[in-house]
Amino acid sequence: MFYLIVSLIALALSFYFSGTETALVSVNRVRVELWRRRNLPFATLVHRFLEKPEIFLYTTLVGNNIANIAFASFATVYFYDVLKLGPGVGWIVVFSLTLIFGEIFPKTLFRSLADWLARYISLPLQLFYYLFLPVIFLVSRISELLLGLLGHQSTELKEFFTRRDIEVLLQETQSSLPRSQEEEGELISRALEWRNLRVRDIMVPRTQMVAVPEDMPIRELIQVFRKHGFTRLPVFRERLDNIVGIVHVKDLFKHPQRISDILREVLFVPETKRVSELLQELREKNMGMAIVIDEYGGTAGLVTIEDLLEHLFGEITDEHDETEVMIRRLGDQVYSVNAMIEIEELNEALNLDLPEGDYETLAGFLLNQLGHIPKRDEVFDYRGVRFVITRATRRQIQRVRIELKPAEQHH
Template sequence: MTTPLILVFISLALSAFFSGLEIAFVSANRFEIELETKKGNIYYRLLSFAARKPSWFIAAMLVGNNIALVVFGLFMSDILDPSLNFLVGSPFALLLAQTLISTLIILLIAEFIPKSLFSSRPMEMLRVFALPAVAFYILFLPVVALIVGFSNFFLRVFFGEKGMESTPSFTLLDINKYVKEYTDTGQIKASEEHEIRIFRNALDLSTNKVRDFMVPRTEIIAMDIDEDLSRLKEIFTEHSVSKVLIFDDSIDHIVGYVHSFDLFAQPKSVKEVIRNIEFIPESMTAETLLRRMTQENQSILVVLDEYGVTAGMITLEDVVEEIFGEIDDEHDVEDLPEKIIEENHYLLSGRLEIDYLNDKYGLGIPSSESYSTLGGFITNYLERIPKDGEHAVIQDFDIKIIKSTDKFLQEVKLKKIIEKE
């Protein structure tokens, strides 16, 4: 085997190696790399070093790939020339033939095949080739630093951009992907299911909005500021709550709240024990809300919609329940109706949340930002609050209203329509 042929094979193999590593690194789950690194895996510890500057590692692979392709092009022409003697009279035809053949070989062997292979099993491939990958990364580091520095200077001077910045080792997307892949394996222990649910709920705090889990306006327990203290005591006793909102004239003008402990001070009027309360938009994320409530030592807030109208209220317990699930305490005394009448036929409270019903019964009720409960789903579709005894077919559901008020639905019978094949 001649030297040019050996160099062509080596350069082609290196090009395939660099192309594969590039796509594997982009496709890999950075969180899994960090997780395996913490476990002491030597190969992932090497990869973690490269993952600290993702753009630098990718640049190093591109540098290696380009060097390999240049070497391939230099020696491939020497190999092809003897086979293309019949085109020697036409330099353009000879160059065209060499370019087409070289391009086809590169695309097939150095691009398509390695990228398909490495992208299908990125973590495995990165682990297998971790040592040479990091070795080449360190080897090309001076060149990469020069390229990155020049690129950043060019982008900053001519486009006002910051250029390549160091990114986090892993993102929220990587964590979600890892959890999904782990749960999809079907090897989850019963003891782990609750922990995984809590973990997922914690991840969702950054995207869930206050409107998704607040106490809605129709369920707020409140009292007019001009009412007597005796009425306030009745409300505390009747509803078994520790806090009651106080409004002036209407629920849209909330002036504060009263804690049940304040009544031990024997106040003469409601105004003497009113505590200040703050307002937040319903579009605020659960993560921002939790941070605010803990930092500012707040336990209850009023939620406003985009028009400044009272949309609901939120407590610290509501936020905690978003992570850990329903918490039963001395104030949660009301059981919402929830009964299976027969297969695909249920008696349900209109206040039950859509996500809860879908998870427990697999109903497939469509979700929307316009509503979060079963009652909200029905009233949103009908564009009104139906009366007792009304019947409606909404998408795949046969619904009968059992009990309702002028403000919300209390009980409904829901039957999922199953089409016979």
Template sequence: MEIGIIILCLILSAFFSGMEIAFVSSNKIYLEIEKKQDDFISKILAKLTQKPSKFIATMLVGNNVSMVVYGFFMGDLLMHWFATFGYQFSDLTNLLLQTTLSTLIVLMTSEFLPKVFFQIYANTAIKVFALPAYFFYWLFYYISSFMLWISDFILKKFFKTEGDQINLSFSKTELGNFITEQMNAVEDHESVDSEIQIFQNALEFSGVKARDIMTPRTELVAVDLHSSIVDLRTLFIETGYSKILVYFNSLDDIVGYVHSFELFKKPRSIKSVMIPVEFVPETIFIKDVMSLLTKKRKSVAVVLDEYGGTSGIVTMEDIVEELFGEIEDEHDSDEALSEEQIDHKNYLFSTRLDVEYLNETYNLGIPESDSYTTLGGYIVDFSKEIPQKGDQITIGNFLFNIEEASNKKIELVKITIID
């Protein structure tokens, strides 16, 4: 019977400590949605979360009661076992042994493991165990209410602060996490509502920097300021772009851009129809770039590196695409970035793919750093040179085979995971 009571106390302690951490770790938006469901569990959740501090206080009271009963019976049981096996210790040694053994058992069975489990599956646990939690909520209702009254009295009397004032609103992070969880739960064959995708993009929008979406320097198309209008017209026809950058001597000195509509004015020189550009650092957030371009009524910003050289450009279209998704026009190329999983150990990727995206999609575990954002940047940052076609580079447990490359950049790489 003693062993049964001890096991029951450990189970109850695990339940109370687990529910406490589950309530704190659960997504508040998930709870609000569950509370809106018209069923029995939703009503229970609504009552449990009506006063969060009282629920947590109830779990603490239950946990302490369980531990007191556990300590009483566990001490007697250990003393009985010591006597049965003929061990005789002093009172101090007995106390130390009882405390050590009892604490180890409690930490493993009722504290560490339950809290890890309940924290990982917080949303599910808070819903599954809502009914027993509600039972103990009312069982210890008056005790927890009395303890809260004492704590509020002390806070108001001695610390001059308000008592139980807990903000029930949810944060932007919780909203983003909830939407991400729902997006990850969607099967590959199911389509995601475009409004949901836009909503998720909007939540991530404030954390995106210019260097994350810019067109890199190597892909810029530009014309010299002193070139002729004929050369400019030819470049418009060859590229199909609506805007062409204008530089003075080199790409590190971009002075503006020309819109194709300006050619209808039959200008005599490029300078007469050139529109000045704005300059921004790589680390600026695109929300700030958007605000700057809107105020200046411009559509192109030149992104500068830490040395003041041209790193790339960001257009208003790039920023809008980050929010609403890819916008295709008649001049966009149908060629997409290569992205193929050959088998569970071999992949074929374009080096322009972001390292963060590859880690999230394929769980590769490629190290991320502020020194680079793309796969090509990672390889160059490690090798300190631009590899050529046919080269093999081993970095950690990855073998990179350079499939396509030029003297300026890597285009395509095959990744093999090494055991």
């Protein structure tokens, strides 16, 4: 009876290790990422195995081999000594059971139920990893040594989300998503299109451009800014195909005598440039606008950094949209501020020293510092100033409470 029990345990372990390996290879990585963002207890462990697949591969391979050897040894003794079967018959039975219950059946079953089983198989696998750690260490070093002798460098296995992974998941969940998560699905869909999108697909065409001649009087330039509500305008010399620079509305506070006094450098890009590359270039050069040229060198249109971000994230409210009062005093050293206020204006109004960068508004400053879109009531301290998000959507910060007391006074 002892040999039978040990044989069944070994076969069950072989079933587990074979199936676990297949399940973790087959699990939908996008779904695992969603689990992790929802802080489900098993998600972190599953994500760790996917990030470092060599951990579960070594563990399942070592465990499966130990289980198969143990099953073959004890089952053979049981069939030969206890049941008195001939060596040939015993070997055929052992081989058949190992093939069916140690390979074919578990791999087929776990593959079809990979997403469901992943949450249950990960913790035992972690325990087996620690149990087999000395053997895994020895085997991995021997493998690396052999690879080195063959002229191959040991490389860490990588797992990644494929475009197809994400598309399939979106198709599967689109109809069942609650309203609050539909925007996330739309964002992912736009991100999938982003890779192959070209500048010509989103640019403002030449016929719709608003540009000003280099010799336009400053007084008229101010009227153009007021009429159209833009923050930047391209400047041309004699004809639109000869763009010489860009003028920014905030440079008018320098009281220039002529446009050339405040002319900024312009970035020219071809129509065929990828929008992802353009966004990176604009950020690196701290520019907000690029002029698009056609194959003949003429002006085809323009594109702004807002155009790029709006295509990815949806419509973004800018500082010229109709909004409420920019700054409202709530109490002693406490203010409610519209997140679309320009950093320069905010610094002057509240005597702050917030840095300027590749952003212009308070919202841009907070996004740059936090690295994500904050939720309502999220708190951020910066050099003795506390920022509390009082109104925000899933896509933008709308209003912020600024407390000018030192951060330590809030504790």
